[in-house]
Amino acid sequence: MNHHIQFSVTGGPEVLQWMEGPLPEPGPGEVRVRHTAIGVNYIDVYHRSGAYPVPLPAVPGFEAAGVVEALGPGVSGLSAGQRVAYVDGPAGAYSERRNHPAERLVPLPETLSDEAAAALLFKGLTAHMLVRRVWRPEASPWVLVHAAAGGVGLILTRWLAREGGRVIGVVSSAEKAAMVREEGAEATIVVPRGAAYDQVPDETRRITGGPGVNTVFDSVGRDTLEASLASLAPFGLLASFGRSSGPLPSVDPADLGRRGSLALQRPSIFHHISDPAALRAAAAEVFAAHAQGKLKAHIHDTLPLREAARAHALLESRTTQGALVLIP
Template sequence: MSHQIRFSRTGGPEVLEWCESEPLPPGEGEARVRHHAVGLNYIDVYHRSGLYPVPLPSGLGLEAAGEVEAVGPGVTGLKPGDRVAYAGGPLGAYAEVRNLPADRLVILPDALSYEQGAAMMLQGLTAQYLLRRTYRVQSGDTILIHAAAGGVGLIVCQWAKALGATVIGTVGSDDKAALARAHGCDHAIVYTREKVSERVRALTGGQGVQVVYDSIGRDTFMDSLACLAPLGMMVSFGNASGPVDAFDPGVLARMGSLFLTRPSLFHYAARREQLVAMADELFAVVTSGQVRLSIGQRYALQDVAAAHRDLEARRTTGSTILIP
């Protein structure tokens, strides 16, 4: 009998339950995958807490890597034994084995381990759309990335540096600042003792940055706007501190005719061909060595509640993986 993590009510990590489960044979267009590693992401906290409501009871988790055990009718391009990875719905990656739509799976290159696959898909694909599509970073740009020592942050720092950008990052401690600098961050701002916008203005000669990538939300939103050069872009892609409060859009005009977007990976990778192209570009920068993956923590899947507590307390760095 295999197992999965489920929850029947929203709340803290204590609502997560280790349950027996045995998937049915894969149906039309599905594949059954035995997970070797599962990714932990902050969006999992949003689903568990109810910030992003889902029908209950529910599985949890959006990212994993493993081996195809079986395919259902109508599936082409996949066969048992293939090494695969994925990021996206439906929820249920916190499982030893599961069925899911085959068109959401991508072949994991032999040069990458299952742990790397689980550590990179959601965060790496997020970095891809942020840097290459939402605001296409060019050589000479100066960017600001919040949570620079986190999973997305470390990938963004390295990738943006490879593109020729100057990278400013925010972190919560000197240890995290050192980690961010080791991964391409030119200037690490410890937000617990410096006002971020003031430091950014000092670093840019008063000009501000071309783009801010902000996954923190409420606590940083207005100060992030204050970091931008005229016509700069504010990319709000997460709510770690809570959802952003309502504000007058006229603020954007007064602060320099700023652009604001709230993107989601699931729209950028909605079509199969988009997903494959994004994954190919991600795999290329990792296998080339331009981006090194940092797996900061490993937990047994059964101990996922402890992983959630550490994530919410900002005790984690880089990517975190769960081992079934």
């Protein structure tokens, strides 16, 4: 029997239930993976809460590291006992074992532990997309990063700073601000929980001594949209890549024009790594950057898989710094 976490209705963390059920043999092109460490990502919260509707019942989770246990028909290039990880769907990573498409598995280097891989891969590939495909450092190195002490935020801040970015990190506490500065942020803006983000644009202009930043990375969404747009210099880009505070209102392109010929982009990791070759190339760059110290796996805490509900409550409480990892 195989244990997993499942939800049959959407709602708060309490809808996550510990279940057991059979696991079929891996089908054609699939591999059975025994999970050793499972990454918790905010997308798991959106699925559980119903913010992103999914067919029910559902097993959450898009990221895990583990060991290959069995190969389905037609699989080559992988072997039983090999350490691997994955970062995409179908969802189902909150489980002891699962079958997953072989072409979506990434072999893990010896330099990376399974827990570090589960803390690094999804968030590191997101940062890879933002740094390599979205960031526009040409006009100015100044960049604003919201939720800079979060799972993605710490990795993104460090990577941008190592590549010449002058990062202003927005966080909700002085403790988080100190951590973000350790990762290379040049300045931080503290907006305590419950406070509005109104002062962010003026603070940004004061810090940069200019018209604002050229790029904003905003994963908070509803609560930060206005402050993000108002912090941009002319021709700046708002990369809106998440909505932890809630869905964004629609934006009128004419308003982007009036504010200074701004651009708005909604990048997704799933487009970034949809091609298996692109996935492996991006993962190789993440592993190399980790080995060089350009990226760091920050584990806020590890919890038993059975306590997935507690992990979700923690993530939503805005008290975590870095990643949460579940251990089956």
